[in-house]
Amino acid sequence: MVAGETSGDLLAGLLLSGLRERWPGLQSAGIGGPKMAALGFEAWWPYEKLAVNGFVEVLRHYRELSGIRTQLGDRLLADPPSLFIGVDAPDFNLGLEARLKAGGIKSVHFVSPSIWAWRGKRIHKIHQSVDHMLCLFPFEPEIYERAGIPASYVGHPLADKIPLEPPRAAARQALGLAEGDTVVAVLPGSRGSEIKYIAPAFLQTVARLARLRPELRFVMPVVPRLRAMVDPLVAQYAPDAPLTVVEGRSHEVLAACDVTLIASGTATLEAALFKVPMVIAYRLNTLNWHLMKNMGYLPWVGLPNILAREFLVPERLQHDANPDRLAQDVLDWLDNPAKADAVRQRFTEMHHLLKRDTARCASDAIAQVLQAR
Structure with missing residues (x-):
């Protein structure tokens, strides 16, 4: 799993709790924060590394972020997990998911990027990257289904x-x-x-x-x-x-x-x-x-x-x-x-x-x- 910043850690932690209930022996690792760690998640990098916002800040940190994504992709391809779950952070996760999918690793993305609000052409990148999209809002699955991307409305974990x-x-x-x-x-x-x-x-x-x-x-x-x-x-x-x-x-x-x-x-x-x-x-x-x-x-x-x-x-x-x-x-x-x-x-x-x-x-x-x- 990869989750960036505080909100991603919160959402990933809520998701992990459900996954561990279904699969008690589940092992999880990648990039995350304290709420994920409390559920046994092994953070290879802290989620703060991804907590940058806006084009200017991303450019300033591009070399470091690109290096982390490359190292993480290498590690996962060398020792493939059963599944990769990208939690939000689409600018980081979609590129990683595309590489993993090309290498035979299934990828689920949790939290649809706001393609209905801006950067709609990103759906083509999503199609290349994601095996299944988990949508927080009820109007989103139809958008993905029209593009041939399997998607499910799962509600919002904060509402639970x-x-x-x-x-x-x-x-x-x-x-x-x-x-x-x-x-x-x-x-x-x-x-x-x-x-x-x-x-x-x-x-x-x-x-x-x-x-x-x-x-x-x-x-x-x-x-x-x-x-x-x-x-x-x-x-x-x-x-x-x-x-x-x-x-x-x-x-x-x-x-x-x-x-x-x-x-x-x-x-x-x-x-x-x-x-x-x-x-x-x-x-x-x-x-x-x-x-x-x-x-x-x-x-x-x-x-x-x-x-x-x-x-x-x-x-x-x-x-x-x-x-x-x-x-x-x-x-x-x-x-x-x-x-x-x-x-x-x-x-x-x-x-x-x-x-x-x-x-x-x-x-x-x-x-x-x-x-x-």
Whole structure:
């Protein structure tokens, strides 16, 4: 298996738990993180190696990433596994999967690349690389079937893991928050580049909101390895705000909060599953932004909006992700309880749609691939 960054480690860990239940003697190795390691996964490289974002950052790390992919491919071809599973990270995994498939190793890809949103021609590369695609969203299998690629809708493992009724009271108690507090969760991302480009604007927004509404409480979960980047930014941009920084614990924070200011990505779907009204924002290196801004097919970038096919929640990108606009968006949720309740109901419907016992559905599909082998 190969999983990149925090979200991939989370998804791969949830998948591994189902695979180990079906095949108790399963052995797994490759590239992964702590959630996978907790299930017996042997990480030959840490998942942080793949946690780069945008064209510029990928180019900077291209030689190292290419070397890792070549070494991993050599190792797997020399000692073939029963199956290779690429978890997200398509820029890394699809090339590796194509090489393995050519060498006779079956490959399953877990998490369809967003070809329905941008880079649609990538489906030709997927056809060359993948024996079976495991899709998280119900509209995706048809796209692959039209291209002759076997695919299964397996639901989203987070919809199985996150309870339909968020444990708000317990989460607040664990975080030291009072039941009557109005809590804003601040999630600037899990990559170093996201902390660099997004966290300053988020923290300036926190400072502005704290001045406008002194009664607000703010909680920011951060990936432990990025804490050293975050603390100086907090001191610089929001030194006097009632902000608590916690390591990990993002699910507790989302369960406890009233609204979240959140970077676009998998975390937005987690927030929706916790039924949290949100403001989605994203900022990139300027060159990356100019390269990517005209490449999308859809008017939305946030997963909740893509699934709803409408702007359920605001999205603020690049220059629009400024403290004045973000603060106003947060206050709009807090000052309109009926609007917030309506979006929570939509998120509940979304949760039911995605809750499919993903581990079982995925292991059923993988069993078919292994039988064909």
